[in-house]
Amino acid sequence: MNRTTLSLIAGATALAAVTGFAALSAPDTPGAESTAEAAAQLPVERTSLLCPAPSMSDIAETSYTSFTPVTKGTGSGGKAELLAAAQESPDGSGGDKGKDDGKSGERKTGKPMPTSKEPGKPVTGDSSGAESPALVGTADGRFAPGWTVQETTEVAAGTGRGLQGVNCTAPDTSFWFAGASTAADRTDYVHLTNPDDSAAVVDIELYGKDGALQSPVGEGITVQPHSSEPVLLSTLTDEEQTNLTVHVNVRSGRVGAAVQALDDKLGGDWLAASTDPSGSLVLPGIPKDATSVRLVAFTPGDADADLELRLASPSGLITPAGHETVHVKGGMTTAVDLGDVTRGEAGSLVLTPTDRSVPVVAALRVVRGKGDKQETAFIPATRPVGTRATSADNRAKGSTLSLTAPDRAATVEVTASAGSEGGTPVSKTYTIKAGTTQDIEPPVPGGLKGRYALTVEPKSGGPVYGARTLTATEGGVPGFTVQTLPDDRGTVAVPEADEDLSVLQK
Numbered sequence: 001m002n003r004t005t006l007s008l009i010a011g012a013t014a015l016a017a018v019t020g021f022a023a024l025s026a027p028d029t030p031g032a033e034s035t036a037e038a039a040a041q042l043p044v045e046r047t048s049l050l051c052p053a054p055s056m057s058d059i060a061e062t063s064y065t066s067f068t069p070v071t072k073g074t075g076s077g078g079k080a081e082l083l084a085a086a087q088e089s090p091d092g093s094g095g096d097k098g099k100d101d102g103k104s105g106e107r108k109t110g111k112p113m114p115t116s117k118e119p120g121k122p123v124t125g126d127s128s129g130a131e132s133p134a135l136v137g138t139a140d141g142r143f144a145p146g147w148t149v150q151e152t153t154e155v156a157a158g159t160g161r162g163l164q165g166v167n168c169t170a171p172d173t174s175f176w177f178a179g180a181s182t183a184a185d186r187t188d189y190v191h192l193t194n195p196d197d198s199a200a201v202v203d204i205e206l207y208g209k210d211g212a213l214q215s216p217v218g219e220g221i222t223v224q225p226h227s228s229e230p231v232l233l234s235t236l237t238d239e240e241q242t243n244l245t246v247h248v249n250v251r252s253g254r255v256g257a258a259v260q261a262l263d264d265k266l267g268g269d270w271l272a273a274s275t276d277p278s279g280s281l282v283l284p285g286i287p288k289d290a291t292s293v294r295l296v297a298f299t300p301g302d303a304d305a306d307l308e309l310r311l312a313s314p315s316g317l318i319t320p321a322g323h324e325t326v327h328v329k330g331g332m333t334t335a336v337d338l339g340d341v342t343r344g345e346a347g348s349l350v351l352t353p354t355d356r357s358v359p360v361v362a363a364l365r366v367v368r369g370k371g372d373k374q375e376t377a378f379i380p381a382t383r384p385v386g387t388r389a390t391s392a393d394n395r396a397k398g399s400t401l402s403l404t405a406p407d408r409a410a411t412v413e414v415t416a417s418a419g420s421e422g423g424t425p426v427s428k429t430y431t432i433k434a435g436t437t438q439d440i441e442p443p444v445p446g447g448l449k450g451r452y453a454l455t456v457e458p459k460s461g462g463p464v465y466g467a468r469t470l471t472a473t474e475g476g477v478p479g480f481t482v483q484t485l486p487d488d489r490g491t492v493a494v495p496e497a498d499e500d501l502s503v504l505q506k
Helices: none
Strands: 040-043 046-051 061-067 078-084 123-128 135-141 148-155 162-167 174-180 186-194 200-208 211-213 221-223 227-232 244-252 256-263 267-271 281-286 292-298 305-313 316-318 325-328 333-339 347-353 361-370 373-380 389-394 399-405 410-416 422-424 426-432 436-440 446-449 452-461 465-471 480-484 491-494
Touching: 046 148, 046 256, 061 078, 061 389, 148 389, 162 373, 162 465, 174 186, 174 256, 174 267, 174 292, 174 361, 174 373, 186 200, 186 221, 186 244, 221 227, 256 373, 267 480, 281 361, 281 373, 281 399, 281 480, 292 305, 292 325, 305 436, 325 333, 347 399, 373 480, 389 399, 389 465, 399 410, 399 426, 399 452, 426 436
Parallel strands: 162 267, 162 480, 267 373, 281 465
Antiparallel strands: 040 491, 046 135, 061 123, 061 148, 078 135, 148 162, 174 244, 186 227, 186 256, 200 211, 200 221, 200 244, 256 267, 281 347, 292 333, 292 361, 305 316, 305 325, 305 347, 361 373, 389 452, 399 436, 399 465, 410 426, 410 452, 422 446, 465 480
């Protein structure tokens, strides 16, 4: 099967605002507000997104949804495109650690995605089977600010069966994943995608319940230019660990990284990276019908962390009985089974230090269903929505938007975009009470045809955290996937110059 090339092309080449990628800081603690002031917030001019290869199953069906919200001040030009990464290792395991098999620069092309004519309307594409490639994407001009791409895969049977979803990620040099595993019933891969013209060198570090696992084969993994490398975690260590923390540390270059966590009996999903290590964390959007929730936490330093656990419920912050606090030993992965902690109501987990603040990363493994009809998804700790956040792939049915305001009440505007094949945008405003989580059946575009995007914009009050759950039950299995909604980093702060520097350009 030919590998799919997905192309979203629009407009000419005029650029607006700031050169480079957005880099905005987020509050370190829930409820904290940034005091930094800038002369102007201007739209980013160029951005990159990387999508991992969706599945190794021959019966996988994958859909891609690309969306850029309308942003003021961007001008009229620009484009966004996704291209197939170079071919992966022949065995798909990453075992050659970047050795050139003679195909590292090859790109196989297929049917392009429909042309995107303007921001504010999603474009979609589909692929099937195990040959769908990783994608390397760039957007500039008016298509860059807030560009979001979601990859959603349905697997009818086998290991990891169910619904798997991931937001394509920006390249970076460090990623933390809490909740991976090398247990016998798990097949977990770290997908590494290099968008640049030179090779990237990556170390994959594993931390279990007793500390770091010795893994010399995880050191110095080379990811060739414009290529993707899936690395099977069980090939990096002989130890079977039910709960692992994975650190992807890039020595040179930059990559996109995501963990595909597949279970023989409990389905599977993508585990996205936790937000940067922080003393306080928010994990939003636990489905109200979750039958099992497991917290996995890790502190990178030598100091232990003591955290207070609270659940932001529809009625306010509550402390789960028997799970008032959790002690995380320095350099060791800690797992806590919280059971059906939401007890039929919407919920988000809020972690705060009981004493001194120690940086922590964390994620939740969430299970829905019972018996042999269970499905798994993951919720990593995430940044606040900030100025704006977007969920690209939504359908007429099956989407739930979960918003939490852990500190102060907030007012939020939610906009449903036009549909990919037709429909009229709709906006609605919601008030989230302090300390609560509210599950919202999101607005749907009028006359919707196809898939659509949701854009969340806080208007007043304290910080808001969010997640979108997408469900698709098949054969009695409650398939679902959860994507958090961090700030889309569509703008960058540009300070005013203290003096006129134009004379230096003469």
